[in-house]
Amino acid sequence: MISFYPGPSRVHDEIPGYVQDAHELGVMSINHRSDAFMAISERTVSLLKQRLNIPSDYTIFYTSSATECWEIIAQSLITDKSYHLYNGAFGQKWHEYTQRLHSGATAVPFGVEEKLDPAKLTFPEEGVICITQNETSNGTQVPSALIKRIKKNHPQHLVAVDAVSSMAGIALDFKAADVWFASVQKCFGLPAGLGLMICSPQAIERSNHIAEKDHYNSLTFMTSMMTRWQTPCTPNVLGIYLLMRVLEDSENIKDTHEKTVARQEDWIAFLSERKKIAPLVSNGAVQSHTVVPVTGDADTLQHIKTLAKKNDILLGEGYGEWKSTTFRIANFPALKKKEIKKLMKILEKF
Amino acid sequence: MISFYPGPSRVHDEIPGYVQDAHELGVMSINHRSDAFMAISERTVSLLKQRLNIPSDYTIFYTSSATECWEIIAQSLITDKSYHLYNGAFGQKWHEYTQRLHSGATAVPFGVEEKLDPAKLTFPEEGVICITQNETSNGTQVPSALIKRIKKNHPQHLVAVDAVSSMAGIALDFKAADVWFASVQKCFGLPAGLGLMICSPQAIERSNHIAEKDHYNSLTFMTSMMTRWQTPCTPNVLGIYLLMRVLEDSENIKDTHEKTVARQEDWIAFLSERKKIAPLVSNGAVQSHTVVPVTGDADTLQHIKTLAKKNDILLGEGYGEWKSTTFRIANFPALKKKEIKKLMKILEKF
Missing domain, CATH: 3.90.1150.10 (Aspartate Aminotransferase, domain 1)
Incomplete structure (x- = not known):
């Protein structure tokens, strides 16, 4: 099939072979606090930055899913206000999920055929501007240049971008926003069960300032663990290893x-x-x-x-x-x- | 190694072969809302109940990790009070994680060589009694019979049990408590990246009564998704398939x-x-x-x-x-x- x-969608044909390698190398039994794991994690982050042209001062995190990323953003980066630009089901869901935690989450819907005009998009109250770069439900996209313009017009706001079904498929201008997230089962061509979240220094600074520390996936906690290439909880180690192997082969x-x-x-x-x-x-x-x-x-x-x-x-x-x-x-x-x-x-x- | x-620890030698099967059968590309996924999920739940002797009226959930289970319990089942019986690092961590969300989380530490006396353990205020069945840090355990006694003495309380490093290794008396959770990278002999949470009807009822609906992993939401053998967010589909295959082979x-x-x-x-x-x-x-x-x-x-x-x-x-x-x-x-x-x-x- x-x-x-x-x-x-389709996973790379090499996956079963990589799993065999993982088994032979003992990767499936390594502890997520071990040097062996940290080496794989560091190499994966380094390859992600190289292959996807992610700025070196951005921090990359492993999550369990993109849905978890919505929640991390809501918990660790939004204090009350967020603006959700969407024209489809996934952008709308992001708004709904955020609204459960913050009554200030505001919907900014637009048409499927509509090209957003950044001059008309002004958000005077500080908050997080949430953009679904690639709307999987209807096959529309917000081009990177437009995201860049929105960020330029709102340097004090954070801009968070859902790139679930576009990251690793098209070139994204990571500097144009502060938070990007994706799942590996889309353009990365890997089995489901691993999400990626990529944060600018400004996003990390904001999370440190907000200092939300109630959850195991609080961004401050995740940031401190990532200085040792680790995660707060046991991650999908095999998934990270497979990502590393696929990135090694990627152009x-x-x-x-x-x-x-x-x-x-x-x-x-x-x-x-x-x-x-x-x-x-x-x-x-x-x-x-x-x-x-x-x-x-x-x-x-x-x-x-x-x-x-x-x-x-x-x-x-x-x-x-x-x-x-x-x-x-x-x-x-x-x-x-x-x-x-x-x-x-x-x-x-x- | x-x-x-x-x-x-050691994963089953059959894992690479099962991954090969998954690739050939297209399991790595199935959508988590599809009939194919639901069939695998249903069969996995059914096998878990058969092999581990879990009561048929208990509900089984997939999570990303046991740490996530701590948070789900804190968010969806604890309103304020919880009592944490522990003598080691993981029980203590559970208490600390819960305390971040609820000031009423109470530590009930005991000695490493101490056998708990259920007659002395009385919790007058209603809440969730949290027990680390197998404390991975020091290799001690709280026997199922003792957990049963604690539950019997507190029929109105919920009893939640961390069985991270014992489930699938020893027989647990699931009826003795309301919530059990574990990770598959321990006794199940599978690669890391999947947690299991098992809830009694009383736990489900309590979560429906509390009706916490703010998070993607709110227990009410998870329960409603599990009626269709699904999860709120994209799960580790390959991990669930591998669990099914390993359970098929298990006694x-x-x-x-x-x-x-x-x-x-x-x-x-x-x-x-x-x-x-x-x-x-x-x-x-x-x-x-x-x-x-x-x-x-x-x-x-x-x-x-x-x-x-x-x-x-x-x-x-x-x-x-x-x-x-x-x-x-x-x-x-x-x-x-x-x-x-x-x-x-x-x-x-x-």
């Missing part, structure tokens, strides 16, 4: 970015030529590079899903309000050319 | 229990015959069955650790206040007879 689900994100963008452009061109199906989002300026939702009438979509399944292909179901009117195609780096061709072969009849 | 570290806990106890008795008899080393805990009534700490003078311990390392054996370091005066031997089911013999061969010279 080839999975085009936008996460978890720089600039090369991956080019391929991802070219493939997405191919998808859009291909879909635009179809009669019965079309890209859900038509504004090229806001189309995601890593998730391509396809719309059509219900019968056609059902027909395509059945055909795909027969050919051992799993498509992503529609999500949230686009549940019945779309299916989604992951455009993640681990997917192979021939797999994409196989799916196109099926879709070209529509 | 053979790891006798009391968690993560009933009663058989494992007998072997664990026999092996622990062998260890104690063996250590008692040594001249330079001895079991840390001498009271047989409180000795752990799964973690055997060994004491001796500093030079002897250092000598043994060096020798063990030369023979590709990793011993558990001392922990907390026993850091420099002990090393620890995991007595976990995944360890093989010949591996134990190999370690005994080294230790018999002391």
Whole structure:
């Protein structure tokens, strides 16, 4: 089965071999306080910075999921006010989750085809500006340049970015924001069960100032543990090792970015030529590079899903309000050319 | 390297093969909302109940770690009062973690050689009684019968039990308490990154009554997700699959229990015959069955650790206040007879 689900999608073929190595090297039995673990953790952080072009003064943390990152931000970085820019289900969920902890969490919804205008986005009260860079539910994105502009207009605010289904798939300008987070089961091409959170010096400073220390995943505690490449609780050690191995094999994100963008452009061109199906989002300026939702009438979509399944292909179901009117195609780096061709072969009849 | 570290210790040799199966079956790419995941999750829960003799009306949850379980209990089951019975570092940590969220968290420390007397343990104010069944730092245990007695004396209180390094190694009387939690990297013989929390109907009822809904891991939310065999956030899907596979191969806990106890008795008899080393805990009534700490003078311990390392054996370091005066031997089911013999061969010279 080839999975085009936008996460978890295809994992790298090398994973079982890496697990075998982990077993032979005793990695599955190492203690998360040991030198052996710290060496793996340090190397993983170093590779993440190299491959993804993350500034050297940013701190990288391991979490159990992106959902946990929402909570860490709410607990350790938001005192009351946060502004949630979203146009889909995941950005909305982030707002809802934050609102449970802070009544000051404010929704700033916008349209699916709308390109945000940073000049119109002003947040006078200090707080955390929360942006879903890649909205997995509808395949839209907020470009890095726009995030940079928002941060530039609000240097005293923190900007936090959900890059769950884009990090490691496209080049992100990490300097443009203070907190970035992602899950490894999307563009990293790894099994689920590990999240990553990346913080600017300004975010770390803010967390130290707020000094929230009530939770095992309080950011101050996580920061002090990470000085020794460790986590407060037992992490997914095997997941971190697999991430390290996959990063060792990876090229720089600039090369991956080019391929991802070219493939997405191919998808859009291909879909635009179809009669019965079309890209859900038509504004090229806001189309995601890593998730391509396809719309059509219900019968056609059902027909395509059945055909795909027969050919051992799993498509992503529609999500949230686009549940019945779309299916989604992951455009993640681990997917192979021939797999994409196989799916196109099926879709070209529509 | 053979790891006798009391968690993560030896993992089952079958793990790499199971990962290969997972890759071939597409398990590493399945969505945690899919039927395929729900089937694995349901089967894992069912096997846990069968193999460990967990009452059918108890609910089993997946968490990221045992530390997360401490926080879930503090957030969703403790309103103010909790009583923490401990004699070692992990029980003490549980108390400290809870105290950050509730000023009413009360420490009830006791001695390492002390067998608790349930008649003297009375907690008039309603709250959660927290017991570390197996204290990994010093290799002591609170027997199930004693926990049962404490619960019987306090039917209105909830009793929560940390069984991190004993669950799946010895038979626990789950009916004797309301909440049990463990990590799979100990007696389950699996790679780290997955915790289990097991709740009685009374615990679920209490969480529904308290109705804490602020966190992604609020117990009410977890309970409602688990009716569909799901979790609020993306879980360690591969870890759950590996747990299912290992449980499929496992015998009933009663058989494992007998072997664990026999092996622990062998260890104690063996250590008692040594001249330079001895079991840390001498009271047989409180000795752990799964973690055997060994004491001796500093030079002897250092000598043994060096020798063990030369023979590709990793011993558990001392922990907390026993850091420099002990090393620890995991007595976990995944360890093989010949591996134990190999370690005994080294230790018999002391």
